[in-house]
Amino acid sequence: MSKRSSVTLKGLAQELGLSPSTVSRVLNDAAGEESRWASPETSRRILALAHEVGYAKNPYAASLRTARSRLIGVVVPRLQDYVLATIYEGIDEAAAEHGYVAVVANSLDNPESHEARVRKLMDRRIDGLILGDTPFDGSTLTAIEREDVPFVLVNRRSPGYPSVTCNDYLGGQLAGEYLAGLGVEKVFLLAGKNRMSTSIDRTAGFTERLAEHGIHVPAEHIATGGFDAEAGEEATRRLLDSVGVPDALFAVNDFAAIGALGVLAGRGLSVPDDVKIVGYNDTPLAGGVGLTTVRSPMHQIGRQGLELLLDRMDGKDVESRQLDPELVVRTSA
Amino acid sequence: MSKRSSVTLKGLAQELGLSPSTVSRVLNDAAGEESRWASPETSRRILALAHEVGYAKNPYAASLRTARSRLIGVVVPRLQDYVLATIYEGIDEAAAEHGYVAVVANSLDNPESHEARVRKLMDRRIDGLILGDTPFDGSTLTAIEREDVPFVLVNRRSPGYPSVTCNDYLGGQLAGEYLAGLGVEKVFLLAGKNRMSTSIDRTAGFTERLAEHGIHVPAEHIATGGFDAEAGEEATRRLLDSVGVPDALFAVNDFAAIGALGVLAGRGLSVPDDVKIVGYNDTPLAGGVGLTTVRSPMHQIGRQGLELLLDRMDGKDVESRQLDPELVVRTSA
DNA sequence: TCGATTGCCACAAACGTTTGTGTAAAGTGA
DNA sequence: TCACTTTACACAAACGTTTGTGGCAATCGA
Numbered sequence: 001m002s003k004r005s006s007v008t009l010k011g012l013a014q015e016l017g018l019s020p021s022t023v024s025r026v027l028n029d030a031a032g033e034e035s036r037w038a039s040p041e042t043s044r045r046i047l048a049l050a051h052e053v054g055y056a057k058n059p060y061a062a063s064l065r066t067a068r069s070r071l072i073g074v075v076v077p078r079l080q081d082y083v084l085a086t087i088y089e090g091i092d093e094a095a096a097e098h099g100y101v102a103v104v105a106n107s108l109d110n111p112e113s114h115e116a117r118v119r120k121l122m123d124r125r126i127d128g129l130i131l132g133d134t135p136f137d138g139s140t141l142t143a144i145e146r147e148d149v150p151f152v153l154v155n156r157r158s159p160g161y162p163s164v165t166c167n168d169y170l171g172g173q174l175a176g177e178y179l180a181g182l183g184v185e186k187v188f189l190l191a192g193k194n195r196m197s198t199s200i201d202r203t204a205g206f207t208e209r210l211a212e213h214g215i216h217v218p219a220e221h222i223a224t225g226g227f228d229a230e231a232g233e234e235a236t237r238r239l240l241d242s243v244g245v246p247d248a249l250f251a252v253n254d255f256a257a258i259g260a261l262g263v264l265a266g267r268g269l270s271v272p273d274d275v276k277i278v279g280y281n282d283t284p285l286a287g288g289v290g291l292t293t294v295r296s297p298m299h300q301i302g303r304q305g306l307e308l309l310l311d312r313m314d315g316k317d318v319e320s321r322q323l324d325p326e327l328v329v330r331t332s333a
Numbered sequence: 334m335s336k337r338s339s340v341t342l343k344g345l346a347q348e349l350g351l352s353p354s355t356v357s358r359v360l361n362d363a364a365g366e367e368s369r370w371a372s373p374e375t376s377r378r379i380l381a382l383a384h385e386v387g388y389a390k391n392p393y394a395a396s397l398r399t400a401r402s403r404l405i406g407v408v409v410p411r412l413q414d415y416v417l418a419t420i421y422e423g424i425d426e427a428a429a430e431h432g433y434v435a436v437v438a439n440s441l442d443n444p445e446s447h448e449a450r451v452r453k454l455m456d457r458r459i460d461g462l463i464l465g466d467t468p469f470d471g472s473t474l475t476a477i478e479r480e481d482v483p484f485v486l487v488n489r490r491s492p493g494y495p496s497v498t499c500n501d502y503l504g505g506q507l508a509g510e511y512l513a514g515l516g517v518e519k520v521f522l523l524a525g526k527n528r529m530s531t532s533i534d535r536t537a538g539f540t541e542r543l544a545e546h547g548i549h550v551p552a553e554h555i556a557t558g559g560f561d562a563e564a565g566e567e568a569t570r571r572l573l574d575s576v577g578v579p580d581a582l583f584a585v586n587d588f589a590a591i592g593a594l595g596v597l598a599g600r601g602l603s604v605p606d607d608v609k610i611v612g613y614n615d616t617p618l619a620g621g622v623g624l625t626t627v628r629s630p631m632h633q634i635g636r637q638g639l640e641l642l643l644d645r646m647d648g649k650d651v652e653s654r655q656l657d658p659e660l661v662v663r664t665s666a
Numbered sequence: 667t668c669g670a671t672t673g674c675c676a677c678a679a680a681c682g683t684t685t686g687t688g689t690a691a692a693g694t695g696a
Numbered sequence: 697t698c699a700c701t702t703t704a705c706a707c708a709a710a711c712g713t714t715t716g717t718g719g720c721a722a723t724c725g726a
Contacts, residue, residue, distance in 0.1 A: 008712060019676045024714060039674065056456040061398040061712030064681045069393070080418045089412060089439060100459065103436055106422060123389040124434065229621035247516070262621045285588070285618065288562035288595045341682060352706045357684060372704060394682030397711045673726070677717085684710090693702070 007053050016045060022051075027057070043049045052102055063125070072309065073121035074104040075114065076132040081227070083253075084132055084281045087155055090302020091130060098310060100127070107133045109193070114140050122147055128309045134158050135195040141226035150312045154305035157320060162312060164304045164321040166296035168198055171325040172205025174294050175250050175278045178327055179253035182276060187217055190235050190260060192252045194224040202252040202280060221246070225256075232259025240267065246275055248333065254279040254286045254293055261289060261332070276333035290331035297323045340386050347376060356383075360390070380474060396458070396638060405642065406449065406454035407437040408466040414560070415616045416586075416631055417465055420488055423635020433460070440466045442526070455480055461642045467491050468528040468584050483645045487638035490530045490653065495645060497637045497654040499629035501531055504658040505538025507627055508583050508611045511660055513546035515609060517580035523568050523593060525585045527557040535585040535613060554579070558589075565592025573600065578607055581666065587612040587619045587626055594622060594665070599609055609666035623664035630656045 006009035009027075013020040024230055025037040026046050035043045049055075063069045076084040088104055095102040105121060107114035114133060119130065129151035134140055144151060153163035179187060189206065192199035205210070207217045220243055223235035232251055236259065251257035257279030264271055271277055279286055280296035300323055311318045342360075343384040358370040358378050368376045381640040382388075396402045407424055409417040421437055438454060440447035447466060454462065462484035466474055471491035477484060486496035512520060522539065525532035540550045553576055556568035565584055569592065572579070584590035590612030597604055604610055612619055615628035633656055644651045 002363075009714095010712070017516070020713080021677080021715075023684080025675095028714085037674075057456055058397070058712050060393045060402070061681090062714075063393040064397055064683085064712080065714045067681075079412060079422060080415060082413060082415070085413045085418055092439070096453070101436065101453070103434065106425070120429070120434070124392055131531060225682055229617050233621060258618065259621050262623065266623075284562050285591065288588075288592050290595065290599075342684095343682070353683080354685075354707080361684085370704075375704080391682050392712090395684075397682080397713085398684045400711075602722055667726095669725095671722105673722075674720090676719085679714100679716090681713085682711105685705075686707105686709090689705090691703085691705100694700075696698095696700105 009055075009057065010054070010166075012046070012050060012055055016049060018042070018046070022046075031231050039080045067125075069125045069127055071124060072100050072102050072128045072306070073118075073124070073126040074102050074129065074130045074132065075107050075117050075121070076104060077109040078106050079104060081158055082255075083227075083281055083296075084155065086298040087132060087302040087305070090299040090304075091154075091298075091306045092302075094303040094306035098306070100306075102130075102306075103197070109133055111140060115143060118144060122149065128152075128313050130154055130305050130309055132156065134161070136197045136200055137195065142317045150309065152305055152312060152318075154301055155198065157201075161319050162308060162318045164301055164308055164323065165197065166298075166301060167322040167324050168201035168296075169205035170322075171280060171294040171296065172202040172207075172250075172252075173209040174205075174325060174327040175202075176206040176209030176213075176278070178292075178329070179248045179250065179276060179333065180215060180277060180333065184276060185215060186246045186248075187215065187221065188233055188236070188239050188246045188249040189217055189222045190222045190249065190251035190253075190256045191222050192227050192231075192256065199224070199252055200229075206250055227253040227256060229255045229259035229262070232256030233263050234259075236260040236263045245269060245283050248276040248278070250278045250280075252280050254281045254283045254291060257291055257293070257332075258285060258289060261291070272331065272333050278333050282328055287330070292330045292333040293328055295326045295328050297325070340388050342388075342390065345379070345383060345386070345388055346567045349382060351379070355379075355464060360388075362514070368650070398574045400458075402458045402460055403433050404457060404459045405433050405435050405461045405463065405639070406451075406457070406459040407435050407463045407465065408440050408450050409437060410442045411439050412437060415588075416560075416614055416629075417488065420635040420638070421464060421632040423632040423637075424487070424639045425635075426632075427636040427639035431639070433639075435463075435639075442466055448476060451477060455482065461485075461489055461646050463638050463642055465489065467494070467599075469530045469533055470528065483642065485638055485642045485645060485651075487634055488531065490534075495641060495651050495653050497634055497641055497656065498530065499631075499634060500655040500657050501534035501629075502538035504627040504629065505535040505540075505585075505612060505659040506542040507538075507658060508535075508613070509539040509542030509546075510664065511625075511662070512583065512609060512611060513543055513548060515581070515666065517609060518548060519579045519581075520548065520554065521569070521572050521579045521582040522550055522555045523565055523582065523584035523586075524555050524557045525560050525564075525589065531560075532557070532585055539583055560586040560589060562588045562592035562595075565589030566596050567592075569593040569596045578602060581609040581611070583611045583613075585613045587616045587624060589622055590626070590665075591618060591622060593626070605635045605664065605666050611666050615661055620663070625663045625666040626661055628659045628661050630658070 014022045026035045026043050092102045105117035157163040157165045171313045191203045225231040225235045279291045280292035282293045286293045346356045359368045425435045438450035465488045490496040490498045524536045558564040558568045581625050612624045612626035615626045619626045
């Protein structure tokens with residue numbers, strides 16, 4: 001391996017005329033020079049030499065001894081999805097701050113793939129697990145509960161499990177309230193994957209708030225499918241063909257909204273004059289195309305997810321957190 | 334840790350009345366039942382019991398002994414970028430097939446951050462490194478060369494280092510040829526970050542091919558900046574304000590192209606009638622908005638990057654690979 | 667003044683593998 | 697039959713940490 005990594009704790013100790021145990025203790029105890037395990041002078045010498053030769057502990061030896069890997073596993077449906085990529089960045093950032101490293105895997109929202117990826121992470125002896133691909137019914141969780149690694153959910157919640165999510169119900173309400181204020185009557189809803197809390201909660205918040213304003217969204221106006229542009233296009237086309245042109249359309253995901261934007265334009269419909277569109281998440285592209293959308297704190301979801309996991313690993317009992325979204329109005333509605 | 338992970342090699346051996354060494358050998362040698370280290374009968378018993386109790390080797394003990402981690406590090410500018418996320422998926426997929434696990438880090442195209450992330454990966458004793466954020470001049474590579482971990486470049490090349498990239502020069506030519514065939518005369522170029530081979534090669538291929546058709550792209554028609562939608566908007570605005578409306582615009586990145594699309598629409602310009610637009614990469618959104626673009630084999634770049642690295646780790650001497658792009662014509666040009 | 671505490675450090679075992687070497691028994695060829 | 701190779705295993709050391717325990721000197725409290 002590299003030169004750096006060839007210098008060992010024992011080597012350091014020998015060089016200093018100390019025992020490896022002493023060197024290990026001062027190097028590990030964050031206290032720095034004021035370690036309680038060696039004289040200030042000795043501590044200084046140790047730190048100095050370690051820094052000079054660029055000593056880096058062998059994590060495998062350490063993990064073998066301590067049975068802790070300082071690795072945390074993350075599984076997401078797909079890293080290509082901007083939302084999950086951003087959440088992962090938040091996780092990774094927070095993990096680094098706490099001395100952990102995050103390892104990520106794609107499950108593609110496919111149970112077998114999920115299972116395989118989780119097992120692989122377990123085999124790597126991760127200290128904790130963050131799941132970003134859990135359906136509302138928690139059906140992918142049973143296998144994980146048997147192993148006793150602590151885990152938390154992010155982005156999608158499931159009753160009974162600790163999670164940090166966007167307050168998607170509120171987000172749906174925000175969108176509903178805004179569109180109701182615009183006087184819409186016939187509205188379409190692109191609901192995403194209906195087994196996921198992101199779909200369920202946003203849909204519920206949206207329709208219920210509209211209902212409070214006397215606006216009813218019948219089932220035929222709601223399309224499920226996926227969260228990406230293609231799914232959005234497809235769903236929009238289907239709705240348009242079956243029930244005509246709406247006043248407004250709410251997509252629970254920006255990409256689906258952008259897909260809708262595309263097919264509406266293709267049919268000569270004008271946004272927002274003919275139909276108003278609201279998306280969800282406020283991805284950068286939303287800004288690019290002037291999409292009115294509900295901003296969800298994706299990065300924060302990741303950060304807090306990691307912190308929640310850390311708490312759980314410490315044995316604290318934790319509570320799920322819901323982070324508030326915010327409506328950002330642009331030109332599409 | 335979990336129940337599974339509490340069963341050790343020694344435990345297995347004891348249970349079977351064998352020595353750990355024998356068990357280790359049969360378990361490791363892929364030959365399966367026909368191991369040359371034990372009788373077929375013994376091999377079968379070992380495999381069976383291991384499977385039954387769900388034995389998973391402790392990777393830390395193994396890595397400590399072998400000085401190999403079966404970890405490969407990946408650093409990318411930003412995982413939020415669809416292109417890099419896709420390349421990473423390719424890497425991860427291929428890594429898994431070869432028994433490796435990939436760990437990814439964001440450098441944000443920032444030298445200090447890059448340095449820190451690489452060091453962190455090195456400290457984890459990665460067996461190899463894949464860099465997706467190297468500028469054309471290779472300036473971020475000097476520190477890495479001193480350590481002796483094998484590495485390869487992906488997406489962006491740098492002369493003298495092994496890499497797998499899209500044939501970006503060809504990609505530029507494709508775009509140039511197509512637009513030339515459309516009879517354009519005044520063309521804008523959103524060139525991205527001018528220190529990166531993706532910008533340099535695409536730009537060169539594009540302008541040189543246009544030149545062959547007698548079309549000159551003056552420096553004032555070329556804007557550098559970033560690869561995202563915001564940068565695309567900003568650059569387009571700048572060009573529009575300084576030199577008026579062009580016949581066509583080529584962006585070396587789809588997101589920048591989509592940004593351009595937005596500002597053109599905002600100024601009442603029609604695409605493709607007033608200005609034709611070509612992007613690069615063929616991300617899903619390009620399909621959504623009907624963007625004509627150059628499709629780059631992102632996933633393959635990742636896969637082959639990993640394979641190239643593996644070759645290099647085997648001590649073979651390797652050659653850089655350039656994968657061919659392909660023009661996909663939609664409605665924007 | 668003496669016993670008790672504290673400060674500073676070393677010893678050695680253990681974590682779970684991998685792998686070089688050793689060694690019985692069984693098989694082989696002449 | 698005997699010298700031989702091969703088969704089928706076991707022994708034990710090593711990888712680089714961490715951490716419980718122990719020991720000696722200096723300091724402290726009364």
